Amino acid sequence: MTGGAGASGPVSDDHAPEPPGWSCGSCGEDWPCAMKRSRLLQEYGDRATLSVYLGSCLAAASEDLRNVSVTSLQDRFIGWLPRGPRNA
Numbered sequence: 001m002t003g004g005a006g007a008s009g010p011v012s013d014d015h016a017p018e019p020p021g022w023s024c025g026s027c028g029e030d031w032p033c034a035m036k037r038s039r040l041l042q043e044y045g046d047r048a049t050l051s052v053y054l055g056s057c058l059a060a061a062s063e064d065l066r067n068v069s070v071t072s073l074q075d076r077f078i079g080w081l082p083r084g085p086r087n088a
């Protein structure tokens with residue numbers, strides 16, 4: 001009688017980051033991977049809120065990835081965000 005909390009699949013499709021390497025838990029790319037980026041854009045819609053979230057991820061990742069330059073981490077976590085006013 002194990003009230004299993006439904007494992008809805010063998011492999012997670014969350015595309016969540018996996019510290020300390022910060023690779024994607026689903027596809028293994030550097031996080032945020034292409035799939036996660038498009039999902040984040042859909043989930044947040046608002047670039048300002050999303051950049052706050054990514055900023056906190058960047059802060060956590062820079063603790064783990066001390067051998068990676070801050071510049072390249074910023075580029076990786078935030079640099080992909082589309083620029084300019086684009087309010088739909």
Ligand SMILES: [Zn+2]
Pocket residue numbers: 015024025026027028029033034035036
């Ligand atoms: Zn992924």
